[in-house]
Amino acid sequence: MSDEATSEAERKMQFLYALRSKGVTDKRVLGAMEAVDRGPFIKGLFSERAYEDMPLPIACGQTISQPSVVGLMTQALQVSPRDKVLEIGTGSGYQAAILSKLARRVYTIDRHRRLVHAARDVFEALDLTNITALTADGSHGLAGQAPFDRIIVTAAAEDPPGPLLAQLKEGGIMVLPVGQSDTVQHLIRVRKTADGLEYDEMRAVRFVPLLEGLGKDT
Numbered sequence: 129m130s131d132e133a134t135s136e137a138e139r140k141m142q143f144l145y146a147l148r149s150k151g152v153t154d155k156r157v158l159g160a161m162e163a164v165d166r167g168p169f170i171k172g173l174f175s176e177r178a179y180e181d182m183p184l185p186i187a188c189g190q191t192i193s194q195p196s197v198v199g200l201m202t203q204a205l206q207v208s209p210r211d212k213v214l215e216i217g218t219g220s221g222y223q224a225a226i227l228s229k230l231a232r233r234v235y236t237i238d239r240h241r242r243l244v245h246a247a248r249d250v251f252e253a254l255d256l257t258n259i260t261a262l263t264a265d266g267s268h269g270l271a272g273q274a275p276f277d278r279i280i281v282t283a284a285a286e287d288p289p290g291p292l293l294a295q296l297k298e299g300g301i302m303v304l305p306v307g308q309s310d311t312v313q314h315l316i317r318v319r320k321t322a323d324g325l326e327y328d329e330m331r332a333v334r335f336v337p338l339l340e341g342l343g344k345d346t
Contacts, residue, residue, distance in 0.1 A: 139179055143195070146181045152199030156207075160229035161199055166192075168250050169220040183334075188240040192220040193282065197315075197333060204303045204317045204330060205278050207231050214273070214295065216266035216304075216338070217282035221247030221259075227280070228256045235273055237264040239342045267338060269295045276300065283338035284313045296320045305335045 144158060152158060167178040169192060174184045183191045193201075202223070207213060207230040215224050218238035224247065227234045238244050241263040251259050264270065266281070267289050274295035281292065281304035288304060296302050300320050307313030315330040 143179055147196055147199050150181070150196035150200070152196060152203055154203045156230055157199055157203045157226075160202070160226050161195065163229055164222070164225045164254070166195060166222055168253065169222040169225070169247075171246075186220050186243070187246070188243055190217075190219050190240070190243065192222055193335075198223050198226060200330070201280060201282075201303050201315065202226055202230070204315075205280055205301055207278055211277035212273070213278045213280065214270055214276040214292075215280050215282065216269070216292070218244055218247050218261055219282060221250050221261070223280065223282060224259050224261070225251065225254065225256055228259050231278070232258065234259045235262070235270055235276075236260070237262045237266050237270060239263070239265060239339065241342075263342065265342060267291065271295060278302070280304070281338065282335060284333075284335040285338040288316075288318055289338070293318070293320070293325065298322060305333050 140162060144162060170178045170184055177184060181194050181196050183194045186192050211231045212233045213227050213231045215236040218224060218236040224234050224236040244261050244263045248261050269291045275297040276295055277297055277300050279292055279296050279302040284305040284307050287306060298320055302318040305313045305315050313333050313335060315333045317328040319326040
């Protein structure tokens, strides 16, 4: 084995070890995160730090979440192979790529056209054909494709948005950060049952805010 191949194997082992040490234990999630290289989703100065467990800045003032948070959110979503998933906040496209390995279909929307176009290019390069990326106001969801088995939101709102709850199937799960500021946020899981909504609080997090409307770059 060449030195380059050895270092690549070691990097993957360290990456997966870091995920497990932060609580990502689901085998399917770990398999998806091993299969999807984070590198292509990060451009420019920060590309060398793609394999560190830390959030990094991307275009349009947004961030790519640290891998352990991506893993924990994905694990909490409990995606099955037949699920149709909606992601609010495409960002770099990394989270959608992970979901594409677990679900039947992934719809991801972002208010920044520039981010959506860049993510589409990466999806195409990686031959991820079950992802549809759209520029839209995420706070309204995607009514035309509803209902969804799973919904994940990668931006923080004060409360779970009503339109998204309405687009979640009965028996479905939504995972999102909630909080009134960028310093006090909690990741929560919402289950939609025949009797109403059940909430589980998971951990403290920091995400960019969920904003209405489209980005100025559109």
